[in-house]
Amino acid sequence: MSYDRLANAEHGASHRFFCIRASSTALANIDGPLADIDGPPSLWPIDVTSNFPFMDAQFRRHTMYQLHYFPSNANAAPHMVLEEIGHEYELVLVDRANNTQKSEHYLKINPNGRIPTLVDGELVMFEAAAIVLHLVDQHPEAGLAPKVGTPERAKFYQWITFLTNSLQEELMIWQYPDRLAGADAAASEIVRNGAEKRAGAYLDVIDRHLKANGPLFLGDKLSAVDFYLVMLSRWARPMSTPPRSRPSIARLLDMVGALPAVRRAYEREGVTGEIC
Incomplete structure (x- = not known):
């Protein structure tokens, strides 16, 4: 699209x-x-x-x-x-x-x-x-993905892997610091703050990419990577600087979040308010 x-x-x-x-x-x-x-x-x-x-x-x-x-x-x-x-x-x-x-x-x-x-x-x-x-x-x-074997497909793989292996990983640590720190509250806070800082840096990378190459991950072509960022951005809303605080990410979230397919998916999971 x-x-x-x-x-x-x-x-x-x-x-x-x-x-x-x-x-x-x-x-x-x-x-x-x-x-x-x-x-x-x-x-x-x-x-x-x-x-x-x-x-x-x-x-x-x-x-x-x-x-x-x-x-x-x-x-x-x-x-x-x-x-x-x-x-x-x-x-x-x-x-x-x-x-x-x-x-x-x-x-x-x-x-x-x-x-x-x-x-x-x-x-x-x-x-x-x-x-x-x-x-x-x-x-x-x-x-929802470029043709296999093309440079565009390689970039598609790059970004979906980046989202799941880098940003998502840090968001999970941010949300569950006790999994690394155990019952030590002070250690959990250190782990949580470090994960949020790293997640923020990854979001900055995404925002710069979208500013230079957007409005979507693959330029003007909607892809599954855009949906993946919507999902992670919902999880990251409580961050001190959430994804939407970055203008190019906010633009993508507004565009993709307004799609009927996105609205239907969340509504059918029982989510009827703001998505991200």
């Missing part, structure tokens, strides 16, 4: 296919993987492959995706991509309030006990960035 198309996007919902296993309206104020958790019990899906053994592999590839999620967790990026692609999918709530991500059932599909997980026929995937890459490869017609 070009910048002109982005600015004038009018995506109807008629071609979007979506179903959900549990209502998440009560979860509207939950902010990502990093907030106090409150929510309804999880409802688990059937095993789509074992229950339909007559399906051949080619048919299963075109069946409904299944995204295991919790509101505003790392599933948000693949969820936005699914909405923009317009392919049929199902949401399955993983109730972190009851630690369901560590249940025997969930560990069978995600041995790390983390969210999200994507089920695509016989293929089961974890790690948000990997899921995003799989989705853009399966749906090149959506135009």
Whole structure:
């Protein structure tokens, strides 16, 4: 999608296919993987492959995706991509309030006990960035990644890896300093402050890139990397200098955050207020 198309996007919902296993309206104020958790019990899906053994592999590839999620967790990026692609999918709530991500059932599909997980026929995937890459490869017609083998595709890989390996890593340390510092409050504060400083430096790199090459990561072409930054920017809102305090990042967040696909993804996770 070009910048002109982005600015004038009018995506109807008629071609979007979506179903959900549990209502998440009560979860509207939950902010990502990093907030106090409150929510309804999880409802688990059937095993789509074992229950339909007559399906051949080619048919299963075109069946409904299944995204295991919790509101505003790392599933948000693949969820936005699914909405923009317009392919049929199902949401399955993983109730972190009851630690369901560590249940025997969930560990069978995600041995790390983390969210999200994507089920695509016989293929089961974890790690948000990997899921995003799989989705853009399966749906090149959506135009959410440049053509494989091009310099533009290399830059796409660069930025999505930077977001997940650098910025996201520091945001997780910032939110959970006790994982490194233990029960020592003073040490946790040192760890937290250091992570916020490093995350801020990474955001500065992004802002400079967008100022020089934007308004989006790949110029005027919308890509899955832009969705990924929206997700991380929501998590980082409580920072002393949040992402939106940087003008070029703020411009991207305004543009991408206004897309119907982004609004639908968050609304279907129960988030109806400001996204980022």
